[in-house]
Amino acid sequence: MKRISLPLRLALAPALLTGSLLVTACGDDDSSPPADGDSKVTTELVVTFADKVVVPTYARLATRLTELDAACAALAAAPSADKLTAAKAAWRAARIPWEQSEGFLFGPVDSFGYDPALDSWPVSHTELDAVLANNDALTQQYVSNLKNEQKGFHTLEYLIFGDGGTKTVAQLTPRQLEYVTALSAELKAVGQLLHGAWAQAHDGNPPFRDTLATAGQSGNSAYPSVEAAAQEMVGGITTILDEVANGKIAEPYDTKDPDVVESQFAYNSLEDFTNNIRSVENAYLGHLQGEAKTGTSLQDVVGVDTALDAKIRQQIAGSISALAAVREPFRESINDNTERPKIVAAQEAIRTLHDTFQGEVLPLLSK
Numbered sequence: 463m464k465r466i467s468l469p470l471r472l473a474l475a476p477a478l479l480t481g482s483l484l485v486t487a488c489g490d491d492d493s494s495p496p497a498d499g500d501s502k503v504t505t506e507l508v509v510t511f512a513d514k515v516v517v518p519t520y521a522r523l524a525t526r527l528t529e530l531d532a533a534c535a536a537l538a539a540a541p542s543a544d545k546l547t548a549a550k551a552a553w554r555a556a557r558i559p560w561e562q563s564e565g566f567l568f569g570p571v572d573s574f575g576y577d578p579a580l581d582s583w584p585v586s587h588t589e590l591d592a593v594l595a596n597n598d599a600l601t602q603q604y605v606s607n608l609k610n611e612q613k614g615f616h617t618l619e620y621l622i623f624g625d626g627g628t629k630t631v632a633q634l635t636p637r638q639l640e641y642v643t644a645l646s647a648e649l650k651a652v653g654q655l656l657h658g659a660w661a662q663a664h665d666g667n668p669p670f671r672d673t674l675a676t677a678g679q680s681g682n683s684a685y686p687s688v689e690a691a692a693q694e695m696v697g698g699i700t701t702i703l704d705e706v707a708n709g710k711i712a713e714p715y716d717t718k719d720p721d722v723v724e725s726q727f728a729y730n731s732l733e734d735f736t737n738n739i740r741s742v743e744n745a746y747l748g749h750l751q752g753e754a755k756t757g758t759s760l761q762d763v764v765g766v767d768t769a770l771d772a773k774i775r776q777q778i779a780g781s782i783s784a785l786a787a788v789r790e791p792f793r794e795s796i797n798d799n800t801e802r803p804k805i806v807a808a809q810e811a812i813r814t815l816h817d818t819f820q821g822e823v824l825p826l827l828s829k
Contacts, residue, residue, distance in 0.1 A: 502763040503827055505677070508691045510748045510757030511566075512660075512671045518750055519563045519741075520657040526556035527646075527653035534618075534646035537631075538639040546631045549622050549642075554730060556649075557615065561734045562750075564705075565741030566698040569670045570659035579652050582610035584722055585617050593641065600640040602647040616725070618645045623727040626791065692827040695760065696819055699742050703816035706738050707809045715805055720793035731792035732785055739781045739812070742819075746774060763826055770822055777815040784808035 533552040537545040560580065563571070571577050589612050598604060605613050621642050623629055634642075660670045677685035685691040710731075714723045725731045744750055748759025764771045788795055788804045795801035 501829075502758060503689055503692050504758060505675070505688055506758040507760070507763065508677050508685075508688060508695070509675045510759055511695055511745065512674045514749045514753070514757065515744050516563075516566055516674075517657075517660050517671055519559050519744070520653075520660055523556065523559035523563060524650075524653040524657040526552070526559055527650045530556045531643075531646040531650040534622075534642050537622075537634075538643045541631045541634060541639065543631050546622065546629070546634070550627065550728070553615070553619060553622065554728065554733075557725070557730060557734060558737055560615070561737035562741045562744060564702045564738050565745045566695065567701065568694055568698055569674070571656055574655075574659065576652055576656045576659075578610040578614075580614050580649065580656075581616070582614055583616040583724055584611075584726075585620050586611050587620075590617060590620065594635075594637050600637075600644040602644050602651065605641075605644040605648045606651070613645055613648055615649065616727075618642060618649065619725065619727045619730075621645070625727060627728055687829075689827050689829055692760075692763075693824065695745060696824050696827060699745055700816055700820050700824075702738050702741060703812055703819065706735050707812040707816065710735060710738075711805065711809050711812075714793070715796045715809075718797050720796065723793040723796070726791070726793045729791040729793075732788055732790050735808075736782055736785050739778060739785070739815075742815070743778050746778070760823065764823060770818075774815070774818055774823070777811065777818060781808070781811040781815050784811040 530549070530552040533545070533549040537549045567577055589609070593600070593608065593612055611617075621629075621634075621638055624633065658664065658669075662669050673682065673684050674691055676682050677691035678688040685694070710724055714720060720726060723731050725734050740751065746760045747755060748757060748761065749755050761771055761774075764774065784804070785808050788808055789798070789801055795805065
């Protein structure tokens with residue numbers, strides 16, 4: 463996935479790889495220095511974000527990818543229409559937490575290349591056909607070493623959905639089923655690595671949760687201040703909003719090219735975009751949908767029920783409503799004149815939300 467890299471990500475990557483981050487263990491949050499004055503940009507802000515949004519989202523992703531792998535293994539073992547339907551449903555279910563994680567594509571998902579390994583598109587039919595035509599054993603390890611465009615969510619999508627979700631179990635060849643099981647096993651493995659990188663110590667490095675939670679403490683070269691960590695949070699939000707409006711929607715819409723639409727085979731594009739906005743909402747509110755708010759969030763920094771808070775919440779809801787007005791399949795709507803005003807309206811709603819975070823929230827995070 464093509465994304466804008468934040469300078470901080472680039473600065474962080476070598477430190478992660480060499481284990482040079484000197485951070486304290488989980489549970490030491492109370493030792494952080496007090497925030498200046500009555501600022502809401504406190505350690506609690508980043509701890510809440512890590513513990514109530516990021517880690518639970520990746521835990522859900524790891525679970526859903528495990529379920530997807532099980533569904534694909536069952537399909538390969540005894541192919542049937544019901545098992546193909548179950549595999550398709552498991553793929554859609556796994557997309558939800560992944561797309562809801564795209565508002566915070568920094569840290570291990572960026573530094574270790576998990577994002578492109580999971581979610582590169584568009585896929586190359588020619589290159590996929592070459593893999594299917596060779597005689598190599600399609601194991602998880604083999605798939606892991608393939609180019610990003612030959613593995614991940616969208617290669618699996620292409621194999622099990624076909625064009626527009628029309629793939630039937632009779633059309634799945636033994637070689638395709640071999641590819642399907644290797645792909646899903648690799649997705650499961652990457653999902654577990656990604657969750658583990660945030661939640662568990664590895665190779666002498668602390669979990670990335672601790673790196674974020676100890677922002678501003680002595681020795682934390684990734685986040686020398688809580689403000690730096692909070693700015694990374696808003697940077698993740700503005701990056702995904704920019705990408706949805708000016709990449710995921712604009713690129714296929716402007717070129718009228720359905721082949722560059724994300725999730726085009728499953729007709730899941732608008733659901734993906736909507737979950738990207740949910741990702742922003744979760745990061746802003748400091749909790750996942752349906753869960754109770756605890757701790758400080760960006761909403762508290764803005765001020766609960768202030769005019770700016772009301773505007774942000776209205777713009778989030780407006781962006782989701784605007785996307786819901788566009789007809790799926792998005793790959794066909796981009797060439798439908800009746801859908802064009804709706805697509806433009808969705809883009810504008812998301813761009814407006816982006817500008818609010820960029821222009822009115824980000825300045826609140828500086829000392």
